Amino acid sequence: MPTELEELVEFLHSPQHAVKQIALDNLVQFSPANANPKLFAYDNYRPIKDLKEIALKRPETTTTIMVGHAVTILANLCSDTEMRRLITEDDAFIQFVASSIIDLTNRNADLFCILLANMAKLDYITRIFDMDISGVSKDDAFTSSNIMDCLMDCFVKGADRSLNVNANFDYLAYFFADISRFKHGRDYFVTEQDYDNVVPISKLLVFTEKYDSKVRREGVASTIKNSLFDTEKHMKLLTDEAINLLPYILLPIAGSEELDEEEMFNLPEELQLLPADKKREPISDIIAVHLESLLLLCVTREVRELLREKSVYPLIRELHKVTKDELVAELCDRLVQMLMRDEAPTTQEVDAMNSDESDDDEDRIVEVA
Incomplete structure (x- = not known):
């Protein structure tokens, strides 16, 4: 029965x-x-x-x-x-779910965002990058017919329900986080898109401090971290003024602690002279994700030197003093080791030293017994 x-x-x-x-x-x-x-x-x-x-x-x-x-x-x-x-694993259903989110009259759009985020645990979801809007009239809110571009626009422009009064699209943050675990996803977020000539990750950065939405902060933090697994784009992400990644990683981990003058004015401009009531990210797990992003950035010497120049160590030091979370403390320790260690000489420096030693050998008189 x-x-x-x-x-x-x-x-x-x-x-x-x-x-x-x-x-x-x-x-x-x-x-x-x-x-x-x-x-x-x-x-x-x-x-x-x-x-x-x-x-x-x-x-x-x-x-x-x-x-x-x-x-x-x-x-x-x-x-x-x-x-x-x-x-x-159903192309038509992926397209339907995404198109339902993009349909700005859809009363269930946020539920479809959750479903899409859960579907993104499988790399099959990357087929979405090759899909265009289907069955939905392209609203003036969208300047691209590519579904992924439209989803980005929903997330960025619709946070205040101005696109769809029934949806805030917050859970697209988790979708972005999961799809960025795959190479195709990472490439999308760090590559300038033809339809608006903007690198998508730069559109998400402002949400690292959106304190009325844990989902957005958490999803965006993970998307940033996952987008850093390919090291060749690190310097562009940090030095391109149109992206300017570093302040948006550092601001959530910064509190109102006072630094000395030299440390303060070496920080990125966005972190100098923060107000006395500056709040640090309240959720330790999200702080941990930002620290993991910094560790990924520390992979190359070029970036480590940039992080030292930008006074990242003093911020980590102050965070370590106040944290009660074991994982955050451990990640702080690892970052300190990366940033404060003595660097091995570069290839060019080794060549220069070898050249100096060679010159000394040539000048040295060899005694004959």
């Missing part, structure tokens, strides 16, 4: 609108925390297909509430590896 939950899952396939609605109303509160996701593996995972069909919202058979429930269940089911694969 099937259980009540098993019967509800089977009802998702019912041709009757009312039956599907009853099933969704009940199932949305059960998956996945207090129900076994394997319930949705019934009949070779047919419920996954049913939920996708409901999410596609054919007006004659589906309501906005039903779509919201279906998308919520799909987002939760992404916690199961196989179900996430079945949900994600």
Whole structure:
């Protein structure tokens, strides 16, 4: 005999609108925390297909509430590896989910953002970079027809609900963080885009101190960190005035501590003379991500020297004094080791020293016994 939950899952396939609605109303509160996701593996995972069909919202058979429930269940089911694969490895569904976010009349846009973020755990999601808007009229808010560009614009321009009164697009931050784990994603964020001649990562930096949205701060911090795994772009990200990455990593970890005058005026301009009520990022895990970004930047000597010039060490020193978090303290220690250690001579310096030694050898008189 099937259980009540098993019967509800089977009802998702019912041709009757009312039956599907009853099933969704009940199932949305059960998956996945207090129900076994394997319930949705019934009949070779047919419920996954049913939920996708409901999410596609054919007006004659589906309501906005039903779509919201279906998308919520799909987002939760992404916690199961196989179900996430079945949900994600579907080009048409990826395009539909992204286009639903870009549809500025969509009342469920934020739920679709959560679903897209959960789908981005798989590298298959990088196919989104080759997709254009489909089935949605291009709003004046978008100057590109490329879906990824439009998602960026939603996130940047829509934070105050000015694009869609029903959505703030915050959870796109987690989508960006996950897709930047993959090479194609990292390349996108650190490469100037043709449609607006802007490097995408530069659009996200302002949100590192958006204190009314933990999701944005956390997702953007992780996107920055992941974008730094390819070292060849580090100096451009730090020295290009149109990007100016360093202050946006340092500001969240800086408090109101007083530095001496020399340390203060070596800091990036944005960190000089901070107000007495300057708040440090309140969440230790987010501070840790910024510290990890600094460690990634320390990979090359050229950047380490730049970080020393910009008084990064005094900020780390002051953070270490006040932190009570073990991971933050450990990362501070590692950064101090990287920034305060003596550097080995460069190849050019070694060549110069060898040249000097060679000259000495030539001048030396060899005594004959």
